[in-house]
Amino acid sequence: MREAGPARDARFEPRLARRRRNGRMFQAVCLASIAVSLVTLATLLADIAIDGAAWLSGEFLTSFPSRISSRAGIRPAILGTIWIMVLVALISFPFGVGAAIYLEEYAPRGRLTKLIQTNIANLAGVPSIVYGILGLAIFVRYFGFGRSLLAGAATLALLVLPVVIIAAQEAIRAVPSSLREAAYGVGATRWQVVRSHVLPVAMPGILTGMILSLSRAIGETAPLIMVGALAFVAFTPTSPMDLFTVLPIQIFNWTARPQADFHGLAAAAIAVLLVLLLLMNMTAILLRNRYQSKRGQ
Amino acid sequence: MRDQVAPQAGSDSGGPGADLRWRAGRRVGEGVIAGLLFLCGLVSVLTTVGIVVVLVTESSGFFREVPLVDFLTGTRWSPLYTNQRFGILPLLNGTLLIAVGAMLIALPIGLTSAIYLSEYASPRVRGIVKPLLEILAGIPTVVYGYFALLFITPLLRVAFPSAGVYNAASAAIVVGIMIIPMVASLSEDALSAVPRSLREAAYGLGATKFEVSTRVAVPAALSGIVASFILAISRAVGETMAVTLAAGATPHMTLSFLDSVQTMTAYIVQVSLGETPHGSIEYKTIFAVGLVLFCMTLAMNLVSNRITTRFREVYE
Numbered sequence: 135m136r137e138a139g140p141a142r143d144a145r146f147e148p149r150l151a152r153r154r155r156n157g158r159m160f161q162a163v164c165l166a167s168i169a170v171s172l173v174t175l176a177t178l179l180a181d182i183a184i185d186g187a188a189w190l191s192g193e194f195l196t197s198f199p200s201r202i203s204s205r206a207g208i209r210p211a212i213l214g215t216i217w218i219m220v221l222v223a224l225i226s227f228p229f230g231v232g233a234a235i236y237l238e239e240y241a242p243r244g245r246l247t248k249l250i251q252t253n254i255a256n257l258a259g260v261p262s263i264v265y266g267i268l269g270l271a272i273f274v275r276y277f278g279f280g281r282s283l284l285a286g287a288a289t290l291a292l293l294v295l296p297v298v299i300i301a302a303q304e305a306i307r308a309v310p311s312s313l314r315e316a317a318y319g320v321g322a323t324r325w326q327v328v329r330s331h332v333l334p335v336a337m338p339g340i341l342t343g344m345i346l347s348l349s350r351a352i353g354e355t356a357p358l359i360m361v362g363a364l365a366f367v368a369f370t371p372t373s374p375m376d377l378f379t380v381l382p383i384q385i386f387n388w389t390a391r392p393q394a395d396f397h398g399l400a401a402a403a404i405a406v407l408l409v410l411l412l413l414m415n416m417t418a419i420l421l422r423n424r425y426q427s428k429r430g431q
Numbered sequence: 432m433r434d435q436v437a438p439q440a441g442s443d444s445g446g447p448g449a450d451l452r453w454r455a456g457r458r459v460g461e462g463v464i465a466g467l468l469f470l471c472g473l474v475s476v477l478t479t480v481g482i483v484v485v486l487v488t489e490s491s492g493f494f495r496e497v498p499l500v501d502f503l504t505g506t507r508w509s510p511l512y513t514n515q516r517f518g519i520l521p522l523l524n525g526t527l528l529i530a531v532g533a534m535l536i537a538l539p540i541g542l543t544s545a546i547y548l549s550e551y552a553s554p555r556v557r558g559i560v561k562p563l564l565e566i567l568a569g570i571p572t573v574v575y576g577y578f579a580l581l582f583i584t585p586l587l588r589v590a591f592p593s594a595g596v597y598n599a600a601s602a603a604i605v606v607g608i609m610i611i612p613m614v615a616s617l618s619e620d621a622l623s624a625v626p627r628s629l630r631e632a633a634y635g636l637g638a639t640k641f642e643v644s645t646r647v648a649v650p651a652a653l654s655g656i657v658a659s660f661i662l663a664i665s666r667a668v669g670e671t672m673a674v675t676l677a678a679g680a681t682p683h684m685t686l687s688f689l690d691s692v693q694t695m696t697a698y699i700v701q702v703s704l705g706e707t708p709h710g711s712i713e714y715k716t717i718f719a720v721g722l723v724l725f726c727m728t729l730a731m732n733l734v735s736n737r738i739t740t741r742f743r744e745v746y747e
Contacts, residue, residue: 150639153639153641153642154639156639156641157639157640157641157642160641160644160645161547161551161640161641163543164543164544164546164547164551165547165551167539167540167541167543167544167547168544168547168548168560170540170608170611171540171544171563171564171567171608171611171612171615172560172563174567174608175563175566175567177582178570178574178575178578178582181578181581181582182574182577182578185581228471229471229474230471231471232467232468232470232471232472233468233471233472233474233475235468235471236465236468236469236471236472237472240465240468240469241469241472249476250472250473250475250476252736253475253476253479254475255732255736256479256729256732256733256736257475257478257479259662259665259666259728259729259731259732260482260669260725260728260729261668261669261670261671261696261724261725261728262669262671263669263671263696263699263700263721263724264482264486264669264721264724264725264728265482266699266703267482267485267486267699267717267718267721268478268481268482268485270703271485271489271718272481272485275709292474292478295474295475295478296475299475323461324461324465325460325461325464325465349569350569353569353570353571353572353573353574354571355571355572355573355671355672356572356671356672356675356696356700359700359703359704360699360700360703362703382571382573382672385573385574385577386573386576386672386675386676389573389576389577389580389581389676390676397577397581400577401577404574404577407571407574408570408574411569411570411571415566415569
């Protein structure tokens with residue numbers, strides 16, 4: 135048997151039929167790996183649909199949470215998620231796009247710029263719960279925002295900022311330099327070039343990155359637990375300083391309970407969250423496709 | 432900027448001086464904008480500084496009461512009980528047990544998925560599979576927690592009756608599934624970057640597709656693949672909600688996947704859900720544990736970065 139020989143022999147198998155057969159087996163293994171992910175995705179979605187279907191109703195969407203499972207709903211959680219989404223966008227968009235413009239259009243190629251760039255890459259790898267600790271110490275305590283929507287949104291804005299910056303940088307980098315040079319050639323200042331020529335062309339790409347970042351933000355749970363989001367909110371938040379809950383927190387709370395009824399509620403809330411995420415992702419993809427076909431012309 | 436400055440120039444009596452002043456005003460405005468944009472860039476640096484300062488200052492209070500050596504070598508962790516012990520090893524044990532379990536799933540499946548996508552799949556299949564993997568990557572972790580606790584755990588308990596309601600195995604499985612897309616997409620990027628000429632040379636020598644994939648493409652892309660593995664481990668160590676829901680809250684030293692364990696992240700969540708008074712030693716533990724977590728993930732991210740920049744094989 136050749137296989138039993140020393141390693142050098144094992145590297146070459148002279149029989150072509152056997153080599154082809156190994157190849158087919160390997161291809162089957164690779165295909166099976168892909169299938170694992172896809173089957174899991176299908177199982178997860180089916181499991182949630184089966185568990186949650188009975189609980190999804192108009193009342194579920196418009197009621198407040200309750201200790202009695204049949205009356206419980208996710209109205210404050212949906213509103214909290216929308217509040218968080220808007221506030222995170224308002225905070226992270228200007229800072230993220232500003233930083234991207236600085237790095238792409240203004241920054242001198244030096245050590246400081248390299249430091250900022252490396253730092254952004256590293257921040258993207260910091261676990262979300264560490265941002266929660268930062269938010270707890272800085273926004274909740276030091277700035278005195280308390281356990282408010284604002285504290286939660288500021289924390290999540292810092293969390294998604296690296297993603298926003300990187301996406302915006304890529305969009306700005308994709309703007310052809312002939313556009314900039316033409317504008318400089320007729321005497322525009324740097325900011326005029328950026329505002330009137332670079333940003334309008336880069337905007338679809340920037341917005342795509344922004345929407346994807348927001349879809350990450352509204353799925354986050356751990357940082358908001360740290361910042362003190364509540365599971366029971368029996369009122370509608372009306373200002374950024376209000377106490378709040380969001381869909382993932384509500385899902386976490388219901389999942390952690392022992393009663394099966396609450397698990398059904400959790401599944402229904404997951405379905406709502408996934409539909410919301412799907413809508414956001416579709417918007418981002420449509421935006422990207424439109425942008426690409428426009429550029430292709 | 433021009434709109435704001437131009438009227439000021441117009442109020443002068445005209446002449447060459449006015450034009451110069453208008454230009455100067457334009458330059459001041461430009462400087463202000465450049466400064467503001469620089470400040471935006473600085474926010475990310477301030478975030479890092481903030482994380483380090485908060486973790487170090489808050490946990491320094493903790494280390495005044497608990498010696499560092501006891502913290503790092505103690506094998507009992509019970510800050511929330513009357514008999515308080517502050518040895519982080521049980522939490523590290525739980526974290527690493529789940530990370531290792533997740534890797535056993537994510538590394539082989541992620542890598543073979545990447546090989547399939549890069550070497551075998553037709554553009555059409557790739558166009559369908561890649562967005563589906565992105566969906567898998569975009570599902571919130573709390574949803575994976577639900578899936579682990581209420582779908583995978585019951586199945587596991589049928590197969591292994593000794594498994595608890597909370598066990599490391601189900602957490603490890605979902606964390607593994609969660610990071611497959613990351614390993615697959617980063618490894619695929621590395622494989623796609625291997626130049627065609629290398630593969631064609633191997634085909635020219637009579638190699639089969641299997642041999643080209645495993646003996647040419649994978650070794651050539653190895654630095655990128657290893658970097659993706661390390662990033663994935665870092666992600667598994669920092670993962671919070673799925674392990675909090677599925678693995679339970681019993682910090683102890685064990686190597687059994689059927690036991691309930693507590694990870695560092697799950698402990699931090701447990702403390703913040705409870706009514707721990709601000710300033711107490713229990714409260715300070717979250718910063719000490721957070722510091723260890725931050726250092727571990729940062730080290731792994733830096734190593735991964737270094738591998739991609741240092742050991743990348745550059746082909747002409």
